[in-house]
Amino acid sequence: MLAGKSLAAALTVGDLAARAGLDVLALLVLVGWLYRRRRTVPEMPLALTALNLGLFAAMTAISAGKFPAGVGFGLFGVISLVRLRSAAFTVRDVAYAFMALVIALGNGLPQRETWLIVGLDVLLLAAVLLVDDPASQQLTRTTRITLDRVYGDAAEIRADLTARLGTAPLDVEVDEIDYVRETTRVTARYPVEETAQVFLPGQRDARTPTPVAADAAEGRSL
Structure with missing residues (x-):
């Protein structure tokens, strides 16, 4: 299915570099600024970074080759097994982990307009900025x-x-x-x-x- 849509043909070095740069920039804002505005669990920045970059790399590898549709479903099956089991992890940490995954998924798909990727990243980060405001809670x-x-x-x-x-x-x-x-x-x-x-x-x-x-x-x- 992915090969039928010619995703591999659309994957170029320039496109990959642009999407990777946007993903890293969004990750820096999400983890380096928004998440660190409060006291944080020391392991969570590493976990959020690993989730984001890991999913971005997986999406890039899948879109670059002729993978069957079952591989994509298997990927999301593996992601669903991820649990934040430590008592120190809160619902807020889980929300940030979900945002890191969504950003990686949106930035990892090729054949997308740059303005669309930037707009989605800005929208997601702005939502977190407004909702998770330490001054109001x-x-x-x-x-x-x-x-x-x-x-x-x-x-x-x-x-x-x-x-x-x-x-x-x-x-x-x-x-x-x-x-x-x-x-x-x-x-x-x-x-x-x-x-x-x-x-x-x-x-x-x-x-x-x-x-x-x-x-x-x-x-x-x-």
Whole structure:
């Protein structure tokens, strides 16, 4: 099917260089600027870059040869197996990974007008710029806490968390109540400063390093 559309004949060095340059430029804006506007998982820039460049290379190789249609479907099958399994990866990270894949796919297809590729890249990056604005969203962190008693209602849990940790939670969700051990396990979401290295509820100076890590991820509730 790809050979029937003469994609290989349309693939020239100049076209490849132009599309690769646009892809790298869009990737620099997406990862180097938009994604890094907030605190990031150290591995995510590498993952986003690998996903983008890997898909771009795969699309270029497929369009340059006589591959059956099943190869293209197989490629997307392999991409669907990609998972961000680490607890440190958030929904925001997954969204950026999807954007990196879409940009690579759009830039990797030959026989496309340059203005169309540039327009799509600008549209995608502008959408991310407007939607993921750190100034308009409060940075939060979610942590799991086990309390040493059973409570009558949610208001008591919220008041006890505030008294114990010195910080009022934004949201509290009860995960488990153990009447045998008389414990309550909850998931609480707290505001966190952008400059904080590690966040602990009740920690007054967020700039002071601590060896204890919070069991949560940025900007989401479990």
